[in-house]
Amino acid sequence: MRILLCEDEVTIVVTLRDALEERGHQVEHAGDTDSALAALERGTPEVVLTDIRLPGAGGMAILQRAVELDPARPVVVMTGYATVDQAVEAMRVGAANYVAKPFRNESILSLIETFARVRALEHENRELRSQVSSGQPLDGVVGASEAMRKVFERVRTVAPSDASVLIQGESGTGKERIARALHLHSTRAQGPFVALSCAALPESLLEAELFGYEKGAFTDARRERKGRFELAHGGTVFLDDIDDMPLEVQVKLLRVLQERQVERIGADQPIDVDLRVLAATKVPLFERVREGRFREDLYYRINVVPLLLPPLRERRGDVGLLVAHFIARHGRGRAFTLARSTAAMLERYAWPGNVRELENAVQRAIALAGEKSELAAEDLMPLDPRWRGAVEVVEGVRPLREVLRETEIAHIRLALAETGGHRSQTAELLGISRKVLWEKMRDHKILVDGEGEPAS
Numbered sequence: 001m002r003i004l005l006c007e008d009e010v011t012i013v014v015t016l017r018d019a020l021e022e023r024g025h026q027v028e029h030a031g032d033t034d035s036a037l038a039a040l041e042r043g044t045p046e047v048v049l050t051d052i053r054l055p056g057a058g059g060m061a062i063l064q065r066a067v068e069l070d071p072a073r074p075v076v077v078m079t080g081y082a083t084v085d086q087a088v089e090a091m092r093v094g095a096a097n098y099v100a101k102p103f104r105n106e107s108i109l110s111l112i113e114t115f116a117r118v119r120a121l122e123h124e125n126r127e128l129r130s131q132v133s134s135g136q137p138l139d140g141v142v143g144a145s146e147a148m149r150k151v152f153e154r155v156r157t158v159a160p161s162d163a164s165v166l167i168q169g170e171s172g173t174g175k176e177r178i179a180r181a182l183h184l185h186s187t188r189a190q191g192p193f194v195a196l197s198c199a200a201l202p203e204s205l206l207e208a209e210l211f212g213y214e215k216g217a218f219t220d221a222r223r224e225r226k227g228r229f230e231l232a233h234g235g236t237v238f239l240d241d242i243d244d245m246p247l248e249v250q251v252k253l254l255r256v257l258q259e260r261q262v263e264r265i266g267a268d269q270p271i272d273v274d275l276r277v278l279a280a281t282k283v284p285l286f287e288r289v290r291e292g293r294f295r296e297d298l299y300y301r302i303n304v305v306p307l308l309l310p311p312l313r314e315r316r317g318d319v320g321l322l323v324a325h326f327i328a329r330h331g332r333g334r335a336f337t338l339a340r341s342t343a344a345m346l347e348r349y350a351w352p353g354n355v356r357e358l359e360n361a362v363q364r365a366i367a368l369a370g371e372k373s374e375l376a377a378e379d380l381m382p383l384d385p386r387w388r389g390a391v392e393v394v395e396g397v398r399p400l401r402e403v404l405r406e407t408e409i410a411h412i413r414l415a416l417a418e419t420g421g422h423r424s425q426t427a428e429l430l431g432i433s434r435k436v437l438w439e440k441m442r443d444h445k446i447l448v449d450g451e452g453e454p455a456s
Contacts (some may be wrong), residue, residue, distance in 0.1 A: 001116050002026045005035040006050035006062055007078070012101075016049075016387060019105040025112065033057045037433055040065055041404035045073070049108065052086060058360050060093065074115045077291035078103070078414070142223035142325045145318045147310040151178065158305045161415075164257070164335065166242075166282040166302050169309030172356030176240060178309060183236040188276055191235025199241035207249050213265035216362050218276040227263045232275045242279040243288050249293045257301045272406065277302065312358065318344050326362040330416040335373060336366065342377045409444045411435070416446070 003020060005353070007013050008031045017027045028045065033056025039045070040062070042131065048066045052059040054351035059077055066075050074096035077286070087098045097111055141152070157183050158165060167175045176195060181191045201209060212227030228237055245253070256262055257277060261270035281303045288294035312319065320343060327336050338346070349356055365379040372379075419425040427437040440446070 001046045001112060001119070002028070002044065003112065004028050004030065004036065004039055004045035004048045004050075006030045006033075006048065006054055006059065008051065008054055011196050016105055016108060019109060019446065020112065022249075023109060023112070031055070033059075033061055036062045037065055040069060046119065047112060048073065048075040052077055052090075060090070063090060063093050063095055068434065074111075076108070076111060087366055103197065107263050118408065133437050141174065141181055143315060143318045144321060145310075145315040148318060149301040149313050149394060151309060154305075155181050156185065158182070158307075160187060161305075162186075162188075164277050164278050164279070164302045164304045165307055166285065166305070167278065167307045168284065169280070169282070170354055171282050172354035173311060174355050175309060178307065178328075179236075179238040179240075179278045179280065183238075183276075186236070186276070188235050190314060192232055193236050193238065194232040194429070195238040195240060196228050197240040199244040203246040203249065206246070207252070208265060210249065211252060211262050211264055214267050216266065224264070225440050227262060227264065228274050229256055229275060230271060232248060233276070236276045236278060239277065239279045241282060243281040243283050243285055243294065247292075247293070247295065250298050254295065254298045254301060262391070312354045316347075319351075319358065322358055323362055326359050327366070328365055333367075336369065337374050339374060339376060341374065342380070345377050346380065356371055405444075410438070412440060414446070 003025050005017060005020075006012065007016070007028055007029070012342075013029055013031075017029065019432055020027050021106070028039055028043065030039050031054075033054050036050065040048070048062065050066075054062070059079070063077060065077050066073060072096065074093065076089045076097045076099060077086075077095045078099045078101060080101035083196070090098055096115070099107065099111075117276050141148075142152075143149075151237075155178060165179075165182060167178055175342045179195070180193060183189060196206075196209060198206060202239045208225075209230060210227050212225050213221050213222055215224045227293045239253075252263075256273070259270070260273055260275075262273055285294060287297055287304070289296050289299050312322075323338065323346065347359075348382040353360070361380045362375075365375045368379055369375060414425075415429045419429060423437060424434055427434045430437065
């Protein structure tokens with residue numbers, strides 16, 4: 001670190017300067033107030049060490065100026081005339097610490113190392129914030145595959161605009177997480193994020209949830225209620241499963257997108273809303289248009305920017321990252337590991353339920369783990385018959401014990417065939433005793449033509 005040492009006692013300057021420079025710090029010395037203030041004005045020391053009683057205006061003037069120029073810069077005040085009043089005043093002005101003479105150089109070095117660690121952490125935090133703002137993998141979205149990097153890039157590009165985005169992806173791919181990421185990286189991040197699944201409610205309730213209603217609009221409307229669009233004013237509304245939205249509701253949604261106005265059920269006047277609309281579909285939405293189940297004009301209104309989320313089976317290398325993420329989330333502080341063969345099986349499995357299925361599998365495995373710290377394949381997928389296909393592929397490499405056993409059986413059968421079933425000759429041919437041959441034939445249940453099962 002760059003240190004300004006303001007001290008007029010030569011013995012302190014020489015010993016403290018040497019100690020600091022031995023630790024790799026850069027030290028500039030000022031022997032009076034004027035030269036210290038000049039050094040502050042022309043340079044950028046990261047830490048200031050100053051004596052209170054310094055020729056000229058003194059250390060308090062240096063402290064005050066150092067704080068004015070950079071409030072975050074640590075200033076340590078040193079004095080041989082320590083009093084409580086001086087210490088309180090120095091700390092009030094902005095000193096980071098107060099050291100009474102005589103002091104050990106090690107105490108100063110310890111303070112400097114602490115300041116260096118804090119400065120490094122602050123720098124790291126700034127870097128992390130910069131990475132998030134410049135578009136590194138998004139908060140809450142785990143992935144490092146090429147397919148997901150393209151998604152991150154698209155999110156970073158469109159998030160700052162107010163354009164409607166249609167997120168398409170199979171069930172369980174994380175469409176709502178991407179919608180939240182679009183909101184958090186937009187200019188509306190300080191506003192509300194309001195989500196609603198169009199598949200979760202019948203038509204009558206869906207309309208009331210979206211648009212709200214006035215008191216007395218229908219039998220149970222005992223008071224007025226704001227709809228989701230009003231609640232999202234100043235922020236973002238996310239309509240999941242929009243492919244399941246009834247045609248009658250689609251007509252009213254089109255007006256919201258065109259006019260930026262909503263009409264509560266039973267109201268006479270529209271209400272202005274300022275919001276961004278994000279939507280998600282689990283099927284190619286234009287198929288619904290061709291089938292007459294989705295309005296074409298609405299389709300083009302919400303599909304200003306299409307964003308396709310890949311299924312987990314196309315995200316090569318992301319399964320391991322997701323498993324580690326879910327273990328950290330659901331493991332309650334416990335450390336779990338995966339056998340290498342299990343990790344390979346997880347990567348090979350198609351995951352038809354995508355990320356949601358994987359998370360459920362990890363949660364179940366943790367719940368059933370008991371005292372075990374290693375999660376096995378059967379823990380993760382104990383019931384799903386589709387899992388067996390993945391297991392069989394990996395089992396092309398079988399345990400060595402099984403392979404050796406099968407090889408031994410085949411070789412004994414071959415030797416017996418060569419000798420016509422003669423035990424002594426077979427044992428001699430194999431280089432083992434007759435007793436060992438008999439034991440192996442018994443253990444492996446090897447029969448010679450005309451014999452019954454070997455006695456046990």
